[in-house]
Amino acid sequence: MGEVSTPHVLLGLLAGGSRHGYELKRAHDERLPRARPLAFGQVYATLGRLERDGLVATAGQDRVAGPDRTAYALTDQGRDTLDQWLSTVEPPMPYVASTLFAKVVVALLVADVDRARSYLIAQRAAHTARLRELTAVKTDPSATLSDVVAADFAIAHLDADLRWLHATLGRVADWHREVHP
Amino acid sequence: MTQLQARGVVRAYGPTPALRGVTLDLAEGEIVAVTGPSGCGKSTLLHCLAGILRPDAGEVTWRGHRIDTWSEAARSRLRRTEFGVLFQFGQLVAELTAAENVALPLLLAGTGRREARTAAFTWLERFGVAEVADVRPGEMSGGQQQRCATARALVTEPRVLFADEPTGALDTLTGEQVLTQLVRLAREQRTAVVLVTHEPRIAAYADREIVLRDGLVDHTGLGLDVPLAGGAR
Numbered sequence: 001m002g003e004v005s006t007p008h009v010l011l012g013l014l015a016g017g018s019r020h021g022y023e024l025k026r027a028h029d030e031r032l033p034r035a036r037p038l039a040f041g042q043v044y045a046t047l048g049r050l051e052r053d054g055l056v057a058t059a060g061q062d063r064v065a066g067p068d069r070t071a072y073a074l075t076d077q078g079r080d081t082l083d084q085w086l087s088t089v090e091p092p093m094p095y096v097a098s099t100l101f102a103k104v105v106v107a108l109l110v111a112d113v114d115r116a117r118s119y120l121i122a123q124r125a126a127h128t129a130r131l132r133e134l135t136a137v138k139t140d141p142s143a144t145l146s147d148v149v150a151a152d153f154a155i156a157h158l159d160a161d162l163r164w165l166h167a168t169l170g171r172v173a174d175w176h177r178e179v180h181p
Numbered sequence: 182m183t184q185l186q187a188r189g190v191v192r193a194y195g196p197t198p199a200l201r202g203v204t205l206d207l208a209e210g211e212i213v214a215v216t217g218p219s220g221c222g223k224s225t226l227l228h229c230l231a232g233i234l235r236p237d238a239g240e241v242t243w244r245g246h247r248i249d250t251w252s253e254a255a256r257s258r259l260r261r262t263e264f265g266v267l268f269q270f271g272q273l274v275a276e277l278t279a280a281e282n283v284a285l286p287l288l289l290a291g292t293g294r295r296e297a298r299t300a301a302f303t304w305l306e307r308f309g310v311a312e313v314a315d316v317r318p319g320e321m322s323g324g325q326q327q328r329c330a331t332a333r334a335l336v337t338e339p340r341v342l343f344a345d346e347p348t349g350a351l352d353t354l355t356g357e358q359v360l361t362q363l364v365r366l367a368r369e370q371r372t373a374v375v376l377v378t379h380e381p382r383i384a385a386y387a388d389r390e391i392v393l394r395d396g397l398v399d400h401t402g403l404g405l406d407v408p409l410a411g412g413a414r
């Protein structure tokens with residue numbers, strides 16, 4: 001799965017008006033509820049780089065100076081960059097870059113078919129358990145649409161992995177024969 | 182507390198064995214998924230549990246009473262009062278409107294007309310299809326029909342809902358919406374659900390999964406075939 005572009009997300013969160021670093025962190029975690037929460041350090045480091053590149057500018061400071069007292073605003077250049085990012089289609093799966101996939105390949109290379117098979121079975125069990133957790137998030141009566149949409153994203157990807165795991169379990173013996181002729 | 186039990190249930194269709202000795206318990210308010218490959222006996226098991234089919238051998242017990250030996254009339258009464266049934270294709274009554282379809286199980290159970298109609302509207306609303314209340318199934322989309330059928334299956338607040346691939350004919354989003362709502366409402370009113378499906382993402386709605394293979398329980402659990410390595414999630 002692709003890495004999230006934190007700089008662009010922060011630019012997006014600033015599009016509605018200037019904000020402090022801690023407000024940005026809070027808005028990020030609220031809008032992207034299933035994402036890895038942003039660390040404060042990461043927010044300030046990213047803001048620093050965005051400022052250096054002219055994409056954001058400080059928009060006033062409280063009396064006591066310090067990074068957490070500074071509000072940031074989008075510059076015109078920042079707005080253009082954000083706009084460009086939003087109009088660019090992401091390349092759909094340019095590479096099969098998945099640890100899960102690589103692990104099965106390596107297991108087949110270095111060990112017998114049972115090693116790969118037991119890994120596939122264990123991984124399928126872990127995926128199924130996670131699928132159940134995320135489904136419970138969704139069916140909780142207090143779930144917001146943000147929760148549901150974020151959980152659905154993860155569920156759809158887990159489901160795709162599960163189908164692949166299942167299909168590959170059925171092919172792993174033949175595959176091993178191909179790898180070790 | 183266990184309310185529905187199957188003990189060594191065997192059932193064949195002529196020479197074809199469908200169930201070869203299935204034992205399971207269903208607790209009050211529990212949501213259980215029954216999964217397994219095509220032809221493994223899921224639908225046959227659901228029909229035996231719901232008292233629609235009679236097993237050739239073994240027992241089905243409802244709250245301490247053996248129901249597999251009951252007459253068709255007695256089992257049919259049990260289905261009307263305690264159970265709800267939902268299939269892949271809603272099977273609404275073609276001559277009745279959506280509201281009349283949903284009100285029907287209540288009327289059969291002796292509820293007054295006005296009260297049944299009010300409840301029907303409430304349930305149609307819960308599944309987002311109040312706007313087709315006065316429409317007959319022939320003029321509804323497949324998704325609307327299935328939402329109505331789901332409302333009809335829950336309107337009597339049954340103790341157990343038997344659902345066989347209830348979202349199998351729906352697109353992904355509609356299926357997810359119907360199932361999310363079904364599970365929320367079932368939990369709210371403590372209706373137990375037997376959910377037959379072959380899809381992992383549908384089975385994930387259940388508290389527990391029973392996997393059938395060739396007419397037998399292959400394994401049961403939280404969908405975990407083997408323990409997680411190192412407790413990693």
Ligand SMILES: Nc1ncnc2c1ncn2[C@@H]1O[C@H](COP(=O)(O)OP(=O)(O)OP(=O)(O)O)[C@@H](O)[C@H]1O
Binds near residue numbers: 217219
């Ligand atoms: N009415 C019938 N007459 C004859 N054989 C039947 C009948 N219904 C089911 N069977 C057979 O009984 C076995 C179990 O069928 P069942 O419908 O219970 O499977 P299932 O798990 O629900 O499959 P699917 O996922 O395809 O719906 C199969 O071998 C099937 O061919």
Ligand SMILES: [Mg+2]
Binds near residue numbers: 223224225345
């Ligand atoms: Mg079936």
